[in-house]
Amino acid sequence: AGGPAAGTATPPKDGGAITFLIDSLGDTWIPNNSAISSFQGHIWGHLTDKLVYVDDKGAVSPWVAEKWEQNATATEFTLHLRQGVTFSDKTPLDAAAVVANLDIWSKGDPTRGINPIGLFPKTYDHSQAVDTTTVKVFFKAPTLGFIPTLGYHGSILISPKTIALPSAQQADLSNDIGSGPFVLASWKEGDSVVLKKRPDYNWGPKALGHEGPARLDSITYKLVAEPSVRTSAVQSGQADVAYNPSPQELASFKSQGFTTATPRYLGFVNGFAINTKVAPFDDVKVRQALQHGIDRKEIISTVYTEDWLPAQSLFQSNVPGATDRSADFAYDADKANRLLDEAGWVKGADGVRAKDGKRLEFTLYANPYLAASKSVDELVAQQLGKLGFKTTIQAFDVVTYGERVKINSPSVAAYEVTRSFIDAGTVAGVLTDANKGENWFGLGQTDAKLVQLATGVAAADSVEKRAPLLDELQGHVLQQGYFVPLTQIVQRLYLQSPKLQGVTYNGIAYANYYAAWLG
């Protein structure tokens, strides 16, 4: 089940240590460069605080920033910080520290090899400390997404002292000072990170329903690359949490009494962004046939479990502003066949459709960032095969994938999207190539309606004004077959000992053990 883990059988109590088995400890610990890592986010989440908290429904609530205001055009924001927050080296987390963080997030420092935070709004201009607890932030254009972005996994508050260090020293986790409920006890590159609780911590987000220091004494993140070894270790009581077990085995673990968690992040669903410039997808009917030819229920029952939800739109259904558009792409094999017939693709002797001597085929590039991607693609290939749509699967490691599989490249007809965001406004920057947009569908600015909707979403200065535009945008993208949703994505899976309780999951599906306890 998504959200807070089930079972509060025993009352909360203090003390205890847990072990979290993880498949990787990411690459570098330079905070800016690593905050994006799906693995290191677990550790940052306990070592550091953020300005705001975003829960798994996308609701934004205060954390280090007690409250905030924005001007009418959403270009100026004022953050009011909580008093008395300190980094673990006892230096204060004040307005100056926040300004230092905002600056490094937005610009990085190329001369030291420190990257900016990729998703930090590019419209950022500057910020200033008004007094010790007030920060003013200025943008060049309306930036509705700013506040939610502060709860994103990249936006971790780090001591200005750390920020000033050369990158080689920042890469040493023991130099990276945060203000979180846990501090580093020890770490060994590529092996483990041990955290211990910070006794004077007292500024956790209200939304977590716990105050004061963490309940657990320590958390050990231990790298175990083999998935089966991770799950077996939890099963035999040698560890408390196994990250990323294989989804198909969750049901069986659950029936053995283990807790499983499959929180969804906020973002796009797992699906294909179709390049409309590439044959056969230059024909809207073929794109629609693809949408209707995929049996999402079978994917869920075969590759996943019932904890997964079929996609309802191109956004996960917990994203504020997402609407239910499932009718636009519902599974209907007959309809898919009909569409392909209409488009002139005729089944040949080998069961593959062809038109003008060209076979109806394309290649799927399994997304290496999603473990189940290969299995899903295999199943999709099977399903499409029945329609006479030949699908080849290509799988690359992360490096090669990054090299060869680029969105909107002519060789990639369907790009498999796995992307989280905190604010639905992100969508405006990916659909067309306006304002250096990512141009997912290869349309450039040829689809006037799309351009108009995207610009509207980007320029909106309030969530209320934006909502109807977003709804229309989702409808348009799906009806045109630009995006083929598969399932709502669960990128982070947890298998957990039943003794561990009170775990919370934020909007980007990271498990947080600040409020957790061992029963």
Added chain:
Amino acid sequence: MAPQDRLTGELLRVEGLTVSYGDHQVVTDVGFSLRRGESLALIGESGSGKSTIARSVLRLLPRGVGRATGTVEFEGQEILSLSERRFRPLRGRRIGFVPQDPGNSLNPVRTIGVQAQEAAALIGEKGPEVVLETFDQVGLDNPRRVYDSYPHQLSGGMLQRVLIGLTVLPRPALIVADEPTSALDVTIQKRILDLLSQLRQDLNISLLLITHDLAIAAERADSLVVLKDGVVQEAGSTASVFSAPSSEYARKLHADVPALNPDRYQHLRDSDRPVGEPPRIEVRGVSKTFTVDGKVLTAVDDVSFSVAPGTTHALVGESGSGKTTTIRLLLGLEEPDSGSITVAGEEVTRRSHASLRSVRRHLQLVYQNPFTSLDPLWTVKRLVGESLDRYRVGDRDERVREALDSVGLSQDLLSRRPTALSGGQRQRVALARALVLRPDVIVLDEPTSALDVSVQAGIVEVMLTLQASLGLTYVFVSHDLALVRQLAHTVSVMRQGRIVESGPVAAVLDNPQEPYTRALVDSIPAGADPVAGGVS
């Protein structure tokens, strides 16, 4: 054991001994007996089962493979059926063993002393004194040095002395000696055999001597057992077996031993040959040095000789005396440092391979070891025909068949590979290969030393017949003087790279001038001299 046995009676009695390796029976129903203080020789060609019998007596057959049945009685006690635990005390203490190849018979990575202590321990001795004393007794000059050495630091003769010393040290009643000298140089052979005889007499030890050499057996044993294919052909006192061999096999064996029949091939050797022609081969003042590990070694030192057409010139000398190097120079396989060599009037030194080709047609070599000189993957037909192809000589098949005929090989062998041939057959193939180009000169480097006497006799006969019919000139390398006497016309005796004496065979061997030559001649086993003559 009955007390009188101790002094006079039978020490060892073998009856109905049958041995097989796996399901391959190699010794069948062998019986003989050996009395206290006497010596008995087991003779027979390679593979006839001699070592197998020796090992059965010592119960040293390879574990799990070899199986012996029958009776072996030692000092009145049946030992084949004895448990290993009960038999072990007899080994070394009562029955000693002198192996064939001293080079392989001591643990190469432990010192002689450590191994000698094992023998001393059999009689309860701990310190090195007994061992040193024994080493002295077997004629080792510097016992202490020997004691501290590793086997590879000693020569074969010294090692064999060590082994004999270790065997006699616990004063056994019986020594089994398996070809104790065949891996040694001729001059050393005689000394080792003398040592054994001496010790045997001094210590009243019986000897079961194993040899393939009839001459040695005749000289050293009281009685003989002749074996063939694991079956006893003939047995009896040495004198009777020699004077009146009753089996066909023993008669043939006797006839084939060069030392016992020096004039066997005289008629072939001394057949007509041209006189007054210039020498076919002339070697003048040739020297060759090698540099090994920075040390300069003179392998051939100012060697000169010449060979008349149609004759055989023998090069003799102990191992390392430079025989092989000399003929390699002759063939142009090595470049001499100085001197010159002509073959049929053509200079062979300081010439390239290409320009030597024409000389080579008339100059062929037969190697010592037929097991390494034939490409194991080639058939006989290809092997013999190779040079015909290289020199593009026509009617290949015809000439190959002819060559095989002339060495007495059947045409059936044409499609066989060397691995499917016996040693004798292989050497004949090598000879055929040398003959197929119809050369004038054939150089033979100990062509029979790897072969049994009877096989050797066959090859020698072929060689001489060919020489008589084709007028071939041979250069023949050997360390076996008896063989040289049988087939060579002239001889050069080499020692440490120099020729110490040369001339016609009869002159040199019957009347040696140099002490070294005399030592070589003396070491030819005389056989059971008084009766030997009567047999040939």
Added chain:
Amino acid sequence: MSAAVALPTVRSFSTRSVPVGVVISFAVVVFVLAWSFLPGFFTSHDPAVGVPADKFQGPSSAHWFGTDHLGRDLFARVVHGSSSSVTSALIAVLIAVVVGGLIGLVAGFVGGWADTVLSRLVDVLLAIPEFLLAVIVVSALGFETINVAIATGVSAVGVFARVMRSEVLKTRRAVFVEASYLQGGARWHILTRHVLPNASRSVFTLAVLQFGFAILIIAGLAFLGYGDPPPASDWGLLVSVGKNYPLAPWLVYAPALVMIATVLSVNRISRWLRKTD
């Protein structure tokens, strides 16, 4: 008297009986080869298409090796995967034999300057642990089964070059080679007719052995995730995917057993070849 050198005994040339183990090994290899040439003959299931509802069924008479996470018949996948497994092992061996053999041949036969240069290259190849070398090479080429095979081949080049070189040197010094030279044989003749065939014998035995090891190394690389994308079903890939489902252990053990049986058989045959040489 002759200095009776210890001689190899002339073996009677009767047809030596082939040990039972070798017969079984040949049978296994023949079976695997049959699988790879005629997979359809051994199984009627489609290796790529399964019945999703039948996923994770244990071995039974319907599915000898059980079914996988998409309900595909594992036996069918093993059978259909053998072609690619065998082919990639063959490619690996071929590369090692051809490249390594050539290097060794040139180094050993030409000698001198060429030998020095090539020997250093071989030293480098040998100095880098084989599996590490394979990992590095495959990471440079990209993670595909064909590249895995190439990497495996490259990693064994050093061994083959060294064996070839020493065999060539040994053969070149053999008495029968000198004999051929005396028969008027030119360099090229000696190289192609005497040295190469004789030196190749141990290279061949080694190649057979290497075939088995190549299967293991390729599987090891597949285990680390460096192989073809689905629905490929090389044995190594099957194990590597199967290991993620500890609740369905047959997904690992069935293909692993096939692999073990094959490698064991190949090793046995190689050992036998070496003995009968």
Added chain:
Amino acid sequence: MKYALRRVLQAVVVVLLAYVFTFVVISVLPGDPVTNTLRNPQNGFSEEEIQRIVAYYGLDRPVHEQLWQSLSRFVVGDLGVSLRSGLPVSRLISEVLSSTLVLAASALGVALVLAFAIGFGTQYLPKRYGQGLLRAFPSLFLSVPNFVIGLLLINVFAFQLGLFRVIDSEGGLATLFAAIALGIPVSARIAEVLVANLDHESAEEYASVARSRGLGRTGLLLRHLLKPSSLPVVTVVALAVGELLGGAVITEQIFGRTGIGSLVERSVTTQDLPVLQAVVTLAAIVFVGVNLIADLVYPLLDPRVRLGESRSRPKVEVAA
């Protein structure tokens, strides 16, 4: 001594060449962890930003310049900075090296114990029954993929029997079982050579002669056969070092250990060139060093062999 010097020089050349070789091989593919991280679609960096960062790491310069720079740094002992983690490579390696060395040494220990047990067994057990089985072990060991052994061991001993905890991956028993997984194939190689040598040595004439001096089976084995049979094991062990380091990649992954192997694993998937180069070179140094030592020490063990002789240690045919 001149010989020793020449061998050492040769070894140094080989190590330097191994460094260059790795560089060339890895540089074949244009790809590096920096661009790779940047191109993660979650990041949303623009092309200019990427170019700027790539330039910071000098990844945009020609390959030969990069090689020259890294080689000249390497010669003075500077291994550079990991592109992936931003940490000095020397630190990364020194942190994990001891773990791998402990694992490899234990694996070697396990391998030796197993191999000698098999070797002795073949000399004692009756030919017909136990021996056949025992002699089949090396073949079997060599045919089982080492990850299968690893998975099996961890399943049975960690999870079924609970003998060790995977999270305590450096603990005694955990190390022992990892060592078993890694050592089994190596033990097969050693056992093969040992058994062959024991067979060969016991068929040697000197063994018969020693027995004729009244030695029993144990006396023969311990006093005579053991030493000459074990000498070639030195060669095999020296060669096995490569296998131990290579095999560590998989063993460490399965047993969740840190070490050179897992470092390679991580660096390969991200193309972390400086780390890979350092690790491969280190492996080459270890391998070449061990073999150098074996070459130089062998003459002290075997009285027949003299230093610098062309036939120094017996070459054992390495079967892959």
